[in-house]
Amino acid sequence: MCISPPLRFALPALFMALVACSGGADPEPDETAIAQNDEPQPDPNHAADAQVSTGSTQVAAIPAQFLGVWDHVEGDCRPSSDLRMDVRPREIEFYESLGKVARVAVEDARTALVTLDMAGEGETWQVTNRFVLNEDGTRLTPEHVGEADDFTPIPLKKCPGASDA
Numbered sequence: 001m002c003i004s005p006p007l008r009f010a011l012p013a014l015f016m017a018l019v020a021c022s023g024g025a026d027p028e029p030d031e032t033a034i035a036q037n038d039e040p041q042p043d044p045n046h047a048a049d050a051q052v053s054t055g056s057t058q059v060a061a062i063p064a065q066f067l068g069v070w071d072h073v074e075g076d077c078r079p080s081s082d083l084r085m086d087v088r089p090r091e092i093e094f095y096e097s098l099g100k101v102a103r104v105a106v107e108d109a110r111t112a113l114v115t116l117d118m119a120g121e122g123e124t125w126q127v128t129n130r131f132v133l134n135e136d137g138t139r140l141t142p143e144h145v146g147e148a149d150d151f152t153p154i155p156l157k158k159c160p161g162a163s164d165a
Contacts, residue, residue, distance in 0.1 A: 056105040056113065061089035063104075066112060066131055070140050070156035077159035085156070096120050099127070110134075113145065 072083035086093040090101045097120025105113040110133040118125050128145040138158050144151040 056107045059104045059106055061104065062087060062092075062101060062114060063106060063112060065109070065133060065137055066140065069159040069161070071159055073139070073155055073157045075157070083154065083156070084159075092116060094120070102126065103128075110137075 067087050067089065069077060069084065069086050071077045071081050071085075075081045075083055077084060080095075082095050084095060092099045092101075092114075097118055099116030099118045101114065102117045103113075103115040107113060107130075112131050113128060114131060115126060115128040118127055130143040130145055132141045132143065133139070134141075140156045140158070141153050142156070143153045
């Protein structure tokens with residue numbers, strides 16, 4: 001699947017590419033690492049924080065049910081797929097960029113709001129997405145939070161293991 005340059009830059013909230021090799025996957029956090037941490041409560045003056053529901057819980061890492069390799073429902077899950085993303089506890093690797101977790105708020109067992117400090121193609125930016133899992137956890141739909149007139153949520157399938165991709 002080929003993504004045109006203007007669309008590729010519209011997708012940084014969702015799918016980015018690997019710019020350089022990462023230092024490897026972070027180890028799985030233990031249960032205490034996922035417990036509520038000391039991060040400040042949402043700031044209503046910050047657009048992404050204003051989108052956090054009042055029942056959400058700030059956590060230190062992306063919860064286990066969201067972890068793994070995800071790709072477009074018609075994708076092949078290979079590292080060269082434009083829409084593939086590898087979700088690890090403290091970072092998300094996209095096709096041409098890497099996002100380090102700045103904040104995670106769990107809204108319920110199937111919904112998390114993730115703010116990433118992004119870097120790719122010589123640029124840096126911050127993005128917030130709401131990740132929504134389907135009932136059986138086999139589909140993940142990232143939704144952009146904030147201003148993005150041309151953003152369309154694209155459902156992703158869970159890929160077999162990273163070693164199978």
